[in-house]
Amino acid sequence: MTAPTLAMERTALAWRRTSLGAAACALLFAHEAIVDGRPTWPIPLAAATVALLLAGVGWSRGRALDRGHSGTAHRVVATTTLAVATVSLIAVVTVLLNG
Numbered sequence: 792m793t794a795p796t797l798a799m800e801r802t803a804l805a806w807r808r809t810s811l812g813a814a815a816c817a818l819l820f821a822h823e824a825i826v827d828g829r830p831t832w833p834i835p836l837a838a839a840t841v842a843l844l845l846a847g848v849g850w851s852r853g854r855a856l857d858r859g860h861s862g863t864a865h866r867v868v869a870t871t872t873l874a875v876a877t878v879s880l881i882a883v884v885t886v887l888l889n890g
Contacts, residue, residue: 810849817842
């Protein structure tokens with residue numbers, strides 16, 4: 792294996808870890824929306840939806856890198872940044888409203 796191949800493999804694994812983390816966050820937000828029962832349930836449900844979309848983006852990027860399609864990642868990184876910022880903002884709002 793060459794160094795570029797190893798770098799792509801590490802990056803693919805990082806994207807997979809990102810997708811698994813986002814999926815876990817989505818489950819936690821969905822649990823919060825279902826168990827809470829307060830009128831603010833759409834807020835954590837929106838965060839769960841965004842986190843699931845992020846999981847899909849991360850998984851597809853990891854698979855593309857595994858296949859050797861490096862391409863440009865500007866849009867994927869920008870989408871990931873926006874999704875993480877949105878989920879973080881929703882988490883803060885959820886804590887403030889339910890706190």
